[in-house]
Amino acid sequence: MNTVSIVDVAKHAGVSVTTVSRVMNNVDYPISKKTREKVLKAIDELQYTPNKAAQGLKNNFSDVIGLIVRDISDSYYGEIARGVTTRASELGYLSFVCNTGRNPEDELMYHDILWQHRVKGIILAAGGLDQVDYKNKLMNQLARHEKSGLNIVSLAPQGIEIPYVMINEFEAGKKITEYLIERGHTKIAFIGGPQKLYTSIERLKGFKSALDIAGIEYNKDYITKSDFSQNGGYEACKLLLSKVKDLTAICCANDNIAIGTMSALREHGYIIPKDISVISIGDINEAKYMIPPLTTLSIPHYEMGKMAVDVITQWKEKVEITLNASICERESVRTL
Amino acid sequence: MNTVSIVDVAKHAGVSVTTVSRVMNNVDYPISKKTREKVLKAIDELQYTPNKAAQGLKNNFSDVIGLIVRDISDSYYGEIARGVTTRASELGYLSFVCNTGRNPEDELMYHDILWQHRVKGIILAAGGLDQVDYKNKLMNQLARHEKSGLNIVSLAPQGIEIPYVMINEFEAGKKITEYLIERGHTKIAFIGGPQKLYTSIERLKGFKSALDIAGIEYNKDYITKSDFSQNGGYEACKLLLSKVKDLTAICCANDNIAIGTMSALREHGYIIPKDISVISIGDINEAKYMIPPLTTLSIPHYEMGKMAVDVITQWKEKVEITLNASICERESVRTL
DNA sequence: TTGTAGGCGTTATCAT
DNA sequence: ATGATAACGCCTACAA
Numbered sequence: 001m002n003t004v005s006i007v008d009v010a011k012h013a014g015v016s017v018t019t020v021s022r023v024m025n026n027v028d029y030p031i032s033k034k035t036r037e038k039v040l041k042a043i044d045e046l047q048y049t050p051n052k053a054a055q056g057l058k059n060n061f062s063d064v065i066g067l068i069v070r071d072i073s074d075s076y077y078g079e080i081a082r083g084v085t086t087r088a089s090e091l092g093y094l095s096f097v098c099n100t101g102r103n104p105e106d107e108l109m110y111h112d113i114l115w116q117h118r119v120k121g122i123i124l125a126a127g128g129l130d131q132v133d134y135k136n137k138l139m140n141q142l143a144r145h146e147k148s149g150l151n152i153v154s155l156a157p158q159g160i161e162i163p164y165v166m167i168n169e170f171e172a173g174k175k176i177t178e179y180l181i182e183r184g185h186t187k188i189a190f191i192g193g194p195q196k197l198y199t200s201i202e203r204l205k206g207f208k209s210a211l212d213i214a215g216i217e218y219n220k221d222y223i224t225k226s227d228f229s230q231n232g233g234y235e236a237c238k239l240l241l242s243k244v245k246d247l248t249a250i251c252c253a254n255d256n257i258a259i260g261t262m263s264a265l266r267e268h269g270y271i272i273p274k275d276i277s278v279i280s281i282g283d284i285n286e287a288k289y290m291i292p293p294l295t296t297l298s299i300p301h302y303e304m305g306k307m308a309v310d311v312i313t314q315w316k317e318k319v320e321i322t323l324n325a326s327i328c329e330r331e332s333v334r335t336l
Numbered sequence: 337m338n339t340v341s342i343v344d345v346a347k348h349a350g351v352s353v354t355t356v357s358r359v360m361n362n363v364d365y366p367i368s369k370k371t372r373e374k375v376l377k378a379i380d381e382l383q384y385t386p387n388k389a390a391q392g393l394k395n396n397f398s399d400v401i402g403l404i405v406r407d408i409s410d411s412y413y414g415e416i417a418r419g420v421t422t423r424a425s426e427l428g429y430l431s432f433v434c435n436t437g438r439n440p441e442d443e444l445m446y447h448d449i450l451w452q453h454r455v456k457g458i459i460l461a462a463g464g465l466d467q468v469d470y471k472n473k474l475m476n477q478l479a480r481h482e483k484s485g486l487n488i489v490s491l492a493p494q495g496i497e498i499p500y501v502m503i504n505e506f507e508a509g510k511k512i513t514e515y516l517i518e519r520g521h522t523k524i525a526f527i528g529g530p531q532k533l534y535t536s537i538e539r540l541k542g543f544k545s546a547l548d549i550a551g552i553e554y555n556k557d558y559i560t561k562s563d564f565s566q567n568g569g570y571e572a573c574k575l576l577l578s579k580v581k582d583l584t585a586i587c588c589a590n591d592n593i594a595i596g597t598m599s600a601l602r603e604h605g606y607i608i609p610k611d612i613s614v615i616s617i618g619d620i621n622e623a624k625y626m627i628p629p630l631t632t633l634s635i636p637h638y639e640m641g642k643m644a645v646d647v648i649t650q651w652k653e654k655v656e657i658t659l660n661a662s663i664c665e666r667e668s669v670r671t672l
Numbered sequence: 673t674t675g676t677a678g679g680c681g682t683t684a685t686c687a688t
Numbered sequence: 689a690t691g692a693t694a695a696c697g698c699c700t701a702c703a704a
Contacts, residue, residue, distance in 0.1 A: 003681090006681060017683090017692090018684090019690060021683060022690090051452065053389050053390075053453070056682095057681080057696050057698090058682050058696055059683080073414035073638075079409045094432045094450075096431065234625070289595045289596060291627040302409075341696085353676095391697085392680095393680050393681065393698075395699085396680075
């Protein structure tokens, strides 16, 4: 292991480490042109690059941001990760991407590890579990972090007070349902996400609210749950179709569900949107290329990721940013 | 900033830091039960967690793996990232995910930064550019890394000697073409990836080879390029359709291209696979849920990611692992 | 079985 | 304008 340190550079240039450090960090400190050049030359010749571990030890935090996501292979989180890594990189940060695989235990563990690495902050694109034990643990973590000066921002509702950058999930569910209602639909099913997830809960509430306002009777059989995955959407839709026959539209709580739903619908011989309309929430990359192209509520994932990094790096207390989401009209919804 | 260090624990427990360190690291060192318990209690009470920066400084490397990808929001890389982060986490590592946004300059910069962080190794799911200047720079990096003992493994052909875990890209292009030929197709178009990318180059070579072996005449108009994105595939297909009319099948160099292609085909009124067949390479998550479900060569991205981590953590010289890829038959190809 | 002390590479404080 | 040195938190030879 042939590592060159600041001491090597100092020796090579015939100056002190202090001087090298000053040159490296470009502080507005008077250094003679000649000395600076000597140092720069030595740095170049020795291919010196500072050791981040040492810097981190000294500064008590590293140029690193932690991102916790449910599933990095899901486009939803992929776009967030792209936003985070892009902006982080612009600001000289690197990003730890932590994949929970939808496992809350792992998620809590990641908080610890991230803290051990003295990251600048944590962006939480996971959690949101409506379970006392999970929520308590998360609050503990939050308290610890608060005490230790570690910044945290959430991209999804957590059911507790926490700085956030997100859309209004309730409005999201409401908007897509209203969109359908405005186009004459009344027999509308809803395929939701996990029952214990605040995101699902809010979107479902929005759905019910829209129905309620329009005076459409609420039918329990029309509501199914899934796990927010394509496969989950596929299974949920099949289950739904086995129970209900007179649907004219399906509200999917996210695009993955819609993708699975469309696949199941096709298997059953339904043509979209002639026989049945489909709408969802997310507008992930593939929505545009579905057949037919999917009408969906556009969530600015990439922007959310970028903004979250800004929140972490320019820390202020009490950040509560609600982003706009509007429906992207394509061809999966028909007007009755 | 209220950080508790090993010294605090030692004081609190009334022992030396050495003892605390030994307890923490669970080395098979004889420690009296009473002492161990005292230490454990102190650790718990103080909520002590070791500082990774300090550990990294001491050990000269950190429990971190760097992953460089072209586009983290692309399912192709998403699955790789999932494999990497999952396996890394199992082994106690964290992963820096570096997104090049398909920019070679950024990519080289990431090599530097990763080295500064003294990562255990770098997994390269990018690069592969057939350009002298890029290749030279990459080789420089490799040489530097070699000298410094930093492990590197590539998941794609780079045109230079480098440890790798990947599929045979040439065979991939050949296999999907043969699949079409076996089913009676002769008017076969090819929509490839970027011209300068070894992955594209190899897949195209494979296509041509299969044609050649089958004695099918090679038609230049049948071959188009894209950028491996859905949008690129869409545009390329539209261009193709404007020039060529008698196609019975299209070979897409990856699934994204196929997704865009199917979308374009639909716009032109073609029904898949009745009017035209589509096949591709990758088998990303959404392939299964396309309408119709996409027949594609299945690349084990997740496994590749996992194996790459093993290669990094259990380093041996000269790793050359070629993975199997077989065609996943679905409904986008018709037998003539 | 337990403890002392030096050093990893950097930055910051305090001389000169 | 430049340099010596202490400190960050951890691990590990070496002592005891």
